[in-house]
Amino acid sequence: TGVDFISVGALTKHIKAIDLSMRIRLIEAGQ
Known part of the structure; x- marks a missing residue:
């Protein structure tokens, strides 16, 4: 249904x- 699609x-x-x-946290942790 439309509701399922939206969810x-x-x-x-x-x-x-x-x-x-x-990903941002991993990049910051790697630096």
């Missing part, structure tokens, strides 16, 4: 945000 899109954005923040 999946929001979840995907949330996962990408977490992935991005984790």
